[in-house]
Amino acid sequence: MHIEIFIPAQTLTLFDDNGGQVARYSVSTAANGTGCIKNSGCTPLGRHIIRAKIGADAADNTVFVGRRPTGEIFTPALKQAFPDRDWILTRILWLSGIEPGKNRLGNVDTMQRYIYIHGTPDATEMGVPGSHGCVRMRNADLVALFEQVPVGTTVNICEAED
Secondary structure: OEEEEEOOOOEEEEEOOOOOEEEEEEEEOEOOOEOOOOOOOOEOOEEEEEEEEEOOOOOOOEEEEOOEEEEEEOOHHHHHHOOOOOOEEEEEEEEEEOOEOOOEOHHHOOOOOOOEEEEEOOOOOOOOOOEOOOEEEEHHHHHHHHHHOOOOOEEEEEOOOO
16 A cells, blocks of 8 residues: 655545555645745655554544643634644654655654644645645544554655656
């Protein structure tokens, strides 16, 4: 299996080992566009792997901070109480770049930048850039993807369809 994230279309596509499309989801990547530099708020390009899967048994809308559940479940009231939070919900697929100098090591390390594929509040618009660098997905879509991909799955984030 492998994943392709196509920035212009704001889509994530899961492919099987034979290259057949298994699923396609609408996502939201960085409002700041693409880029690999630390603290840029951009979504990194290139080849990655899923380094860790976090939250396997978490309830839908579980709130994560620092990759740990806070004990909170997201609600509109919680959002109103904390309007400036970058909501990381339900599951986390933590990405690690595999291209040294592009998205691995030094000032461009995807893993050290804490770039994830993660859930987001249901009211968050998909199909348009809006994240702080991560790839946001609808919670139900993320749960479905999470169940299908193992750690080590390759993820290619690109601006042109391969």
